[in-house]
Amino acid sequence: GAGVSQTPSNKVTEKGKYVELRCDPISGHTALYWYRQSLGQGPEFLIYFQGTGAADDSGLPNDRFFAVRPEGSVSTLKIQRTERGDSAVYLCASSLIATANTEAFFGQGTRLTVV
C-alpha cells in the first residue's frame, strides 16, 4: 500500500508569496501531524489533526500559518506572506489512531525555499 505522500517535493517561492503544501496520509489513518525541520535540527511540531479537526495547533509559529483537513484525509498547510525564515523541510506524518503507542509514518517532505 502507498505510504504518506507529500506534494510538491520541492517548492521555491519569492518572499511575500502564498504557498500551499499538500499531505495525503495513509488510507484509514485518522491522526495527521505536520512538522517542520530545519537543517541540523530535529522535526519541530506544528499541528495535529484527529479526523477533520485540529486537536492541537500549539506549534504553529504565527498567524501566517494555517492548516486544514476538510474531509479527514488530505491535509493542506498554508503559509501566507512567506519569509526567508520559513525555508525548511515540511514533514507530514499519519498514524492509524491516536494512542500513546501507535507508530507515526512520515512522508518524504516538501522542501520549501523562500528567496
Added chain:
Amino acid sequence: RKEVEQDPGPFNVPEGATVAFNCTYSNSASQSFFWYRQDCRKEPKLLMSVYSSGNEDGRFTAQLNRASQYISLLIRDSKLSDSATYLCVVKSYSGAGSYQLTFGKGTKLSVIP
C-alpha cells in the same frame, strides 16, 4: 531546557564497534518513547519503540529509565549501513485526544570502513 536533549555528535566509529546514544526528556508525564532513524535528505523512520523493561531487536538495544527521564540506544557490531541520524522521540498527551511527538535534534552516526 529543551524538552528532549541528545548529544548531537557526530559519532565516528569503525565497523564492528559498539556505540551508545543517550537522550533525556523533561516532561515527566510523557507516555511513550521511540528511536527514529533519518538518512540524509530522507524522512524519519521508526527504528524501535522503547519500553521500561528494555527491548532488543537484533544488534539494537533500547532502554528507558523513567525515574531519571533517560533513554538510551545501543548499537552493537556497527555496519556501514547504520550511518544515519538517530532521533530520540517522546510522545505526550496534550489534551482533547491529542498526542504530540517531540523530537530531539538527533545524533549523527558515521560508521567508517
